[in-house]
Amino acid sequence: MDFFDRFAIPHASPAIYASMVAIGLTVIAIIAGLTYFKKWGYLWREWLTTVDHKRIGIMYLISALLMLFRGGVDAIMMRAQLAVPDNKLLDAQHYNEIFTTHGIVMIIFMAMPFIMALMNFVVPLQIGARDVAFPRLNALSFWLFFMGAMLFNISFVIGGSPDAGWTSYFPLAGTEFSESVGSNYYMIAIQIAGLGTLMTGINFITTILKMRAPGMKLMKMPMFTWASLVTNAIIVFAFPVLTVLLAMGTMDRLFGTHFFTTTNGGMDMLWANFFWVWGHPEVYILILPAFGIYSEVISTFARRNLYGYKSMVGSMVIISLLSFLVWTHHFFTMGQGALTNSIFSITTMAIAVPTGVKLFNWLFTLWKGKIEITTPMLYSLLFIPTFTIGGVTGVMLGMSAADYQYHNTMFLVAHFHMVIIPGVVFAMLAGLTFYWPKMFGYMLNEKIGKLSAWIIATSTLLAFVPMFFSGLDGQARRMYTYSESTGFGPWNMVSFIGAAGLAVGFALIVYNIYYSTRYASRDIASDPWDARSLEWATHTPVPEYNFAILPQVKSSEAFWDAKKHGHELFQGEYEKIHMPNNSGVPFILSCIFFVWGFSFVFSLWIPLILTTIGIFVCMAYRSFEKDHGHYITVAEIEETENNLRGA
Amino acid sequence: MKWVLLTLIFTIATVLTGCEPLMVLDPKGPQAETQAKDIMLSIGIMSFIVLVVFAILIFMLTKYRASKQSKDYEPPHIEGNIWVETICVGIPVLIVIFLSIVSVQSNNIVEATPKGYGDKEPLIIYASSSNWKWHFSYPEENIETVNYLYIPTDRPIEFKLYSYGPITSFWIPQLGGQKYAMSDMVNTLHLAADVPGEYMGRNANFSGKGFAENTFNVKAMSEDKYDDWVKEVKKTAKPLTEEKFAKLLEPGHLGQSTYTGTHLEFLPPPEGENGGHNHGSSHSSKTEKHDNSSETSSESEHHHQ
Numbered sequence: 040m041d042f043f044d045r046f047a048i049p050h051a052s053p054a055i056y057a058s059m060v061a062i063g064l065t066v067i068a069i070i071a072g073l074t075y076f077k078k079w080g081y082l083w084r085e086w087l088t089t090v091d092h093k094r095i096g097i098m099y100l101i102s103a104l105l106m107l108f109r110g111g112v113d114a115i116m117m118r119a120q121l122a123v124p125d126n127k128l129l130d131a132q133h134y135n136e137i138f139t140t141h142g143i144v145m146i147i148f149m150a151m152p153f154i155m156a157l158m159n160f161v162v163p164l165q166i167g168a169r170d171v172a173f174p175r176l177n178a179l180s181f182w183l184f185f186m187g188a189m190l191f192n193i194s195f196v197i198g199g200s201p202d203a204g205w206t207s208y209f210p211l212a213g214t215e216f217s218e219s220v221g222s223n224y225y226m227i228a229i230q231i232a233g234l235g236t237l238m239t240g241i242n243f244i245t246t247i248l249k250m251r252a253p254g255m256k257l258m259k260m261p262m263f264t265w266a267s268l269v270t271n272a273i274i275v276f277a278f279p280v281l282t283v284l285l286a287m288g289t290m291d292r293l294f295g296t297h298f299f300t301t302t303n304g305g306m307d308m309l310w311a312n313f314f315w316v317w318g319h320p321e322v323y324i325l326i327l328p329a330f331g332i333y334s335e336v337i338s339t340f341a342r343r344n345l346y347g348y349k350s351m352v353g354s355m356v357i358i359s360l361l362s363f364l365v366w367t368h369h370f371f372t373m374g375q376g377a378l379t380n381s382i383f384s385i386t387t388m389a390i391a392v393p394t395g396v397k398l399f400n401w402l403f404t405l406w407k408g409k410i411e412i413t414t415p416m417l418y419s420l421l422f423i424p425t426f427t428i429g430g431v432t433g434v435m436l437g438m439s440a441a442d443y444q445y446h447n448t449m450f451l452v453a454h455f456h457m458v459i460i461p462g463v464v465f466a467m468l469a470g471l472t473f474y475w476p477k478m479f480g481y482m483l484n485e486k487i488g489k490l491s492a493w494i495i496a497t498s499t500l501l502a503f504v505p506m507f508f509s510g511l512d513g514q515a516r517r518m519y520t521y522s523e524s525t526g527f528g529p530w531n532m533v534s535f536i537g538a539a540g541l542a543v544g545f546a547l548i549v550y551n552i553y554y555s556t557r558y559a560s561r562d563i564a565s566d567p568w569d570a571r572s573l574e575w576a577t578h579t580p581v582p583e584y585n586f587a588i589l590p591q592v593k594s595s596e597a598f599w600d601a602k603k604h605g606h607e608l609f610q611g612e613y614e615k616i617h618m619p620n621n622s623g624v625p626f627i628l629s630c631i632f633f634v635w636g637f638s639f640v641f642s643l644w645i646p647l648i649l650t651t652i653g654i655f656v657c658m659a660y661r662s663f664e665k666d667h668g669h670y671i672t673v674a675e676i677e678e679t680e681n682n683l684r685g686a
Numbered sequence: 687m688k689w690v691l692l693t694l695i696f697t698i699a700t701v702l703t704g705c706e707p708l709m710v711l712d713p714k715g716p717q718a719e720t721q722a723k724d725i726m727l728s729i730g731i732m733s734f735i736v737l738v739v740f741a742i743l744i745f746m747l748t749k750y751r752a753s754k755q756s757k758d759y760e761p762p763h764i765e766g767n768i769w770v771e772t773i774c775v776g777i778p779v780l781i782v783i784f785l786s787i788v789s790v791q792s793n794n795i796v797e798a799t800p801k802g803y804g805d806k807e808p809l810i811i812y813a814s815s816s817n818w819k820w821h822f823s824y825p826e827e828n829i830e831t832v833n834y835l836y837i838p839t840d841r842p843i844e845f846k847l848y849s850y851g852p853i854t855s856f857w858i859p860q861l862g863g864q865k866y867a868m869s870d871m872v873n874t875l876h877l878a879a880d881v882p883g884e885y886m887g888r889n890a891n892f893s894g895k896g897f898a899e900n901t902f903n904v905k906a907m908s909e910d911k912y913d914d915w916v917k918e919v920k921k922t923a924k925p926l927t928e929e930k931f932a933k934l935l936e937p938g939h940l941g942q943s944t945y946t947g948t949h950l951e952f953l954p955p956p957e958g959e960n961g962g963h964n965h966g967s968s969h970s971s972k973t974e975k976h977d978n979s980s981e982t983s984s985e986s987e988h989h990h991q
Contacts, residue, residue: 131898308868308870342752347770370866377797395775407764434728434782441792444710444725448890513859515891
């Protein structure tokens with residue numbers, strides 16, 4: 040019995056038991072459904088073993104939406120707990136677990152897969168390629184992320200969730216102060232997902248550098264592709280830091296090393312430094328692809344080319360460099376002294392300059408345009424003012440002397456939500472609506488879409504602007520309760536109303552997906568938005584090989600050129616196309632990784648050794664496997680093309 | 687213009703809080719005042735930027751909507767314009783330079799003895815946290831308190847911060863910004879109180895289950911009253927023994943209590959040669975008197991390095 044005790048939740052509550060039952064029932068329902076409808080084979084052939092970047096993108100998208108729901112439930116519970124003073128809805132331990140998982144789920148398991156979804160789906164199409172450079176590695180990236188996410192999400196029903204904050208500062212996250220396996224989940228699950236992200240970084244840099252269509256010079260790449268290139272460069276430099284950090288954290292927790300402990304020479308600042316050396320670039324990993332989406336959407340619906348293309352590219356490159364030079368601003372209060380703080384204060388504020396350039400370029404893209412307000416455009420236009428408020432408060436936080444007063448308060452919480460929600464979430468929702476017809480062959484309802492955009496934007500303001508005030512009034516972040524005499528009550532009540540509004544907005548998006556799936560017309564053109572870049576030049580649905588003939592590119596808006604100036608994109612005859620084969624290895628390897636991670640979390644050494652061997656066996660199998668892919672014949676291409684043209 | 691905006695925002699902020707000023711913007715000491723000034727200044731400049739962006743956005747949206755234009759209007763192809771780009775870079779650069787100068791100046795102010803207090807000998811108080819309490823040791827007076835802090839007004843105070851456990855952050859919003867207390871080094875926070883009164887103090891950095899209640903009361907009083915209090919404590923309080931302090935360190939919440947003697951004598955703070963590392967040693971000269979016993983051995987250690 041002792042053996043099983045470790046899997047029990049140290050801190051059970053009715054909500055957790057209810058979730059256990061719900062998870063159990065959902066799993067049974069999925070298995071029963073797949074068996075009843077005889078879909079196991081379909082699932083295996085078309086999805087679990089796929090190496091097609093479009094399908095991987097869609098799987099990333101589904102995961103991101105699921106995780107958005109999970110992180111959103113956490114958020115609502117937090118805001119409900121704080122809505123009134125001395126609330127007893129949650130106790131301290133439960134609240135601590137919830138804000139920890141909210142942060143990790145939203146950053147690592149929601150925002151990251153969301154940008155991965157769009158990069159996977161869009162980048163190869165946008166550069167006129169047939170897949171990414173390493174399709175099977177791409178599948179492995181997804182499955183590693185997915186298994187990391189699943190491993191993290193079972194924590195609250197098996198063994199207990201991490202409770203040391205998403206930043207997981209030691210010594211609080213060490214075994215001395217966090218005895219439960221929660222922080223083990225943090226170390227291992229993020230490690231597995233992070234490996235996937237690192238592989239994506241390598242994969243997409245190679246893809247973008249080596250696989251562009253003929254004529255697409257670097258300075259003729261669409262802006263989203265540029266954003267993806269810069270983002271993946273940041274990933275390749277930042278994620279190894281996270282890998283090392285989590286490995287050290289794991290060793291501290293499981294093998295008794297003393298990197299970050301309070302005794303034997305451990306150094307707790309080391310964790311904070313390493314964490315933010317990864318953590319701050321991570322912010323730009325999230326926001327640069329979002330900026331790319333905005334560039335595409337705004338220029339499409341202003342019906343104009345993007346203003347200041349060169350400065351857009353330049354500012355992204357500068358942001359990517361500066362992103363590695365500002366990490367100390369996350370702990371100005373750690374006692375580095377006036378000189379260090381001054382240097383990092385200046386580098387931090389300097390980021391406002393390239394970001395401002397981008398903002399003004401978007402505004403000038405509207406100039407002399409013919410602005411049409413569709414749902415993606417509405418998100419982009421709502422992004423500009425909301426993000427500006429979030430952004431300028433970032434400059435305020437960058438003034439280190441004043442930061443002593445903002446640090447660790449709700450002011451900071453307000454700031455980063457006011458940049459991440461309009462910056463990343465609005466962009467992802469804009470991208471989702473924008474690319475939905477290309478992904479699924481029908482459009483999302485515009486009326487419901489616009490309504491949800493308005494609800495989400497106003498609710499964002501309602502939820503987070505009060506926090507600027509309560510922060511300046513002395514409300515520290517991560518407090519599970521406060522007394523009435525503090526006067527924080529009204530601010531937090533308004534925040535709660537805003538959070539509820541956000542929930543309504545997201546529910547409306549889900550309803551929109553349901554409604555449009557049911558009623559929307561399937562008879563749409565391959566270019567429903569009258570857009571400008573190559574992803575719209577191919578058919579909807581996109582054939583497996585993306586482009587029957589690789590496009591010839593002359594400008595950064597190749598498709599627009601083709602439409603308006605009669606430039607011939609597809610020149611030449613059909614030739615047989617070489618495509619990669621599907622493979623079950625990435626999925627199986629990631630399943631082994633899941634068991635490996637689980638064994639690690641609970642220090643089950645024998646399964647850990649067995650799965651480690653399994654991982655190497657899979658890699659060896661891949662190394663010796665002779666798989667040269669397959670060819671699609673000219674006859675097959677002709678048939679597909681004729682069908683798609685007819686449809 | 688700037689001052690109009692400043693007053694406007696300040697009024698809005700005041701009205702919104704029911705005429706009670708926000709704590710951080712209601713400073714009672716020189717450091718908090720410097721910080722509040724920086725905050726108001728940056729709010730003013732930032733509001734200006736927000737207004738410019740809003741104005742441009744509204745202009746573009748009203749003027750260039752498709753519904754306002756003829757059907758056959760074709761937007762032109764416009765590359766960037768070097769002058770427009772220069773302005774878009776230039777003005778933000780000027781603003782950042784200005785704010786950088788302010789920021790650097792303020793950094794040096796908050797990291798030094800408060801302005802106008804330079805001629806007075808600072809009162810040194812060791813503030814250490816343990817789950818989830820604050821221990822205040824007054825080496826000069828040789829007394830120690832738990833969860834409350836008495837300080838004299840008009841005298842600079844040097845807080846020496848460290849932690850028995852997770853990283854915490856020592857924060858008295860109305861006297862000045864916060865700083866981290868960590869287990870392997872001592873941080874110095876310079877504060878002073880101009881006005882007598884009671885202020886809220888707390889740990890601002892999440893440190894586990896008892897974090898929300900990890901607060902303390904601060905009472906600032908005139909130097910005479912402060913001296914009376916110290917005399918009173920010395921007369922009435924019990925001595926702080928090693929066993930007693932070990933008990934106090936046990937995780938949990940405690941009320942306020944007072945002792946004669948400090949724990950610094952039997953449990954020296956992690957500074958100088960007692961620190962986990964050698965950084966932060968610039969502050970160690972003042973405190974070496976507390977741990978004479980280890981001085982010689984550690985001196986020789988330093989030479990070896």
